[in-house]
Amino acid sequence: MTLIVEKFGGTSVGSVERINAVADHLIKKHQSGEQLVVVVSAMSGETNRLVGLASDISDEPSPREMDVLLSTGEQVTIALLSMALQKRGNDARSYTGGQVSINTDNVHSRARILNIDGARIKSDLDKGRIVVVAGFQGVDFGGNITTLGRGGSDTTAVAIAAATEADECRIYTDVDGIYTTDPRVVPNARRLASITAEEMLELASLGAKVLQTRSVEFAGKYKVPLRVLSSFIEGPGTLITYEEEGSSMEAPLISGIAFQRDEAKLTIRGIPDHPGIAHQVLGPISDAHINVDVIIQNASAKGLTDLTFTVPRADYKPCMEILNQLVLTLGARDVRGDDQIAKVSIVGVGMRSHIGVANKMFKTLADNNINIQMISTSEIKVSVIIDEEHLEKAVQTLHDAFELESA
Amino acid sequence: MTLIVEKFGGTSVGSVERINAVADHLIKKHQSGEQLVVVVSAMSGETNRLVGLASDISDEPSPREMDVLLSTGEQVTIALLSMALQKRGNDARSYTGGQVSINTDNVHSRARILNIDGARIKSDLDKGRIVVVAGFQGVDFGGNITTLGRGGSDTTAVAIAAATEADECRIYTDVDGIYTTDPRVVPNARRLASITAEEMLELASLGAKVLQTRSVEFAGKYKVPLRVLSSFIEGPGTLITYEEEGSSMEAPLISGIAFQRDEAKLTIRGIPDHPGIAHQVLGPISDAHINVDVIIQNASAKGLTDLTFTVPRADYKPCMEILNQLVLTLGARDVRGDDQIAKVSIVGVGMRSHIGVANKMFKTLADNNINIQMISTSEIKVSVIIDEEHLEKAVQTLHDAFELESA
8 A cells, every 4th residue: 555645834724725625635645545644734824823922922932932832833733634534534633743753852943853653653544544743843852842943844744754664755835846947937947757856955955945955855864755746736746866876877967957046246355365264254254144155265366365255135235344344354455246146056966977067057158148257066066156137048048058848 | 838729711811911911920929939830721712713713624523633623722821921931030831731641531522630740840840940731631541632621721720739739729710709699699798718619519500600610529529729819809819628527517507699590490290190200301301402400399189290390591492392292292281381580599518507597598588578489409508499580689688698798
């Protein structure tokens, strides 16, 4: 018998009507012979309501009590979905994180799952029940309620799939799969039938946010077949796979193009070069809780060096202020900046074994008169920083050049 | 050190403002040297909101899932109250029913508490923490969430007081204690400094609904000193005590006067008398889920008997229909009814050892031209059924006759 874990987010269970629709869907799947575990989030809006109550009480509510509070959101959903399934004739059972021993560490609000006891779930499945589990939550060794932080329900689903050795873990979202790039930018972008977890991670971290990075990592660790589907449109979605040894030889050159708008670039020029410069510059930026993305350091003439990096556009001004201070303390020449840049990345496990992928990217952009300001590479990704006004053109011409519209 | 369990109902924690007020109160008590366990209900309105969601999903939601759903109400309150206490400097901890092992049977929606592990609570108290526990809920032996039904939070408070051997259990309500009778009817009604549990039970079941019967029974079983106080007005409230052997000799003759409006009386007359008549008449009434209160059977002439009983006024019509059917099947003469009656009861453990209390009641009513239609007695209570128009006069004259305005 096929055992499937399905996960529905807050929008998918955001109203009584949506919960009924999810119940209809599950009953149909169950009747087709699948054993089903369903992981659900809080109804959309509920978490905000609870956060609002807490902030009316305290500016700094304790993470432990926030977890007690927020975990009620999923608990409401599991009860309602179970009722809807029971009304349709299935003897469904709901479980909180604690009830199926989703054991976590004790880091409230962003706990990590340590282990799950799949026995109780399997016992219910064997009785023909659909099992409904609250996502996002667990218990620590002391029995305290914990929550897993952003994207936690995805992680719950993957962890349960691993613990029950499920055949597949399906994450229902508001998109019908992973695309070669954003269809709003490239109309002939193509839904990928499958993608490797590594590629998915690169695409996700670059802005194609469909799944939380953590749940993909978790799925990779336990080799859980993960599928992204739409909760609104029928379709096969995209299957996330795990590379077998040597299989990359046959992988397509590149799988997709990710991009990130709203970036800014800053350069501190003419710093007297000595070991530790990068740390001296980036330390204060990090202390200000600003995420630095691409970093490039070039030695310039006469023992001086330039350091360039990108940050989210919203952090451009505070970053500029920090650097202007550093110019004085480090004895650097000056600071330059550009807050109208964007990042474009090609991602693919295939590029590991195919020299020339990066070069093809650079040539394509050059042929289209798009100037590359910075380059950053990893094993399965090449990113370039360009003027934001060229973003759409860059993504479209790269999509064409790598023939991503055809499988 | 004094250990106190305090319980606040839904109105007392019905808003962020009220929760803050409860937190202020608790901090003051704690600073005065009391160890505190607080039991809270769901914020007023929350249970109705959840019930509404459930009934939108299913006409007949399963009791198990209703308990999963409704128990979130108290969980929200414990988190918010703990945050409010933490903001005021106490390292408060919240616990769901399951987390402090409030173990119940598995009768969902009206579970009974089997035992509580007080160790976890005591360990927190010893660290100077105020412990906040969700009322109304527990877990069965299988780890399923249960709820205790109406008045369940009172029962939780009493059970925790018993398990932790607390010095007192304080139930905060919207009244400032138990009165000799309803002050809206008798302006000189007096708040009782104390009342025995038995008297409290008789008063409660007769309409003076301050505490749920079950929590008083529970308190009596474990001899938990129980105090009823107002959550809005400062004051000592009323202490509920437990009779020691022989102490009833000194008890006041009667403690209070309870009454019940909106009653109706029905008589089925001329039933051929044979064993089982009462069952044959009252069985169909009970099957229709109608609560019968006072019952009187009189043999009349020629082997015929009359059966008279009272029911809530709202059930008068359906009752009349059932009886009219029974007249045919039992071969009785006819049915009479009166839906404008009321019940007045005097309650007191003292009447056990004082003959003449009932007679004084009858004489007082006779002196005031109030006709008694039915009489029912128990060890510590005498109830009479009278025409409803005389209710206020009856209660006032009895209150005067038994000198209840003075302690």
